[in-house]
Amino acid sequence: MTETLSPLPLIExxxxxxxxxxxxxxxxxxxxxxxxxxxxxxxxxxxxxSQVNGCTYCVGLHTGAAREAGESDQRLEALAAWRTSGVLFTDRERAALALAEAVTRLPDHAEGERAQRAARAVLSDAEAAFVAWAATVVNTYNRIAVSSRPVAAVGL
Structure with missing residues (x-):
C-alpha cells in the first residue's frame, strides 16, 4: 500500500x-x-x-487576482496557448510572456537570448528586467507551494 506523506512544512x-x-x-x-x-x-x-510549473494553488490565486484586476475570461482561458491565440494578446504582453517562460524554463542560451531580444524590442530595459524578476519570484513561490503539498511515498 502507498502511504501519503504529510506536506513538507517549508514555511513553518x-x-x-x-x-x-x-x-x-x-x-x-x-x-x-x-x-x-x-x-x-x-x-x-x-x-x-504558475501554469508552466504546474502549481495548482498559484494558478488559482493568480487567475482570481487577474479577474479582480479586470482580465477577461476569454484571455485567461487562452493564456496557456497564448502563442497561437491570434490577436488576444498585445505585442508587449507576448514579449513579456515569452521572457517569463524563458526565465521559468531556463532554455538554451540562444532561445533565452531570442526571448530577451524580443522583449527589449517592445519593453524598456527596466520593464524587461522586472518581468524577469517577477517571473523569478513567482517561480520561487511555485516551488514552495509544489514542494509543500502531499506526495505519495512509494514503497514505505
Missing part, C-alpha cells in the same frame, strides 16, 4: 526565509510599478509561470 520550518521571499516580492512590485509595468501584465506573467 523556515519563516525567515519565506519572509525574505515575500519582501523580495514587495520590492519587485514597487520597482516594476516605478518602471511603468502594468499590474495586470505582471499578473499574467505570474499566472503563466
Amino acid at each position: 520550518l523556515a519563516p525567515q526565509a519565506f519572509a525574505a521571499v515575500h519582501a523580495l516580492h514587495g520590492a519587485v512590485e514597487q520597482a516594476a510599478a516605478a518602471a511603468g509595468l502594468e499590474p495586470l501584465l505582471l499578473e499574467l506573467v505570474r499566472l503563466r509561470c
Whole structure:
C-alpha cells in the first residue's frame, strides 16, 4: 500500500526565509510599478509561470487576482496557448510572456537570448528586467507551494 506523506512544512520550518521571499516580492512590485509595468501584465506573467510549473494553488490565486484586476475570461482561458491565440494578446504582453517562460524554463542560451531580444524590442530595459524578476519570484513561490503539498511515498 502507498502511504501519503504529510506536506513538507517549508514555511513553518523556515519563516525567515519565506519572509525574505515575500519582501523580495514587495520590492519587485514597487520597482516594476516605478518602471511603468502594468499590474495586470505582471499578473499574467505570474499566472503563466504558475501554469508552466504546474502549481495548482498559484494558478488559482493568480487567475482570481487577474479577474479582480479586470482580465477577461476569454484571455485567461487562452493564456496557456497564448502563442497561437491570434490577436488576444498585445505585442508587449507576448514579449513579456515569452521572457517569463524563458526565465521559468531556463532554455538554451540562444532561445533565452531570442526571448530577451524580443522583449527589449517592445519593453524598456527596466520593464524587461522586472518581468524577469517577477517571473523569478513567482517561480520561487511555485516551488514552495509544489514542494509543500502531499506526495505519495512509494514503497514505505
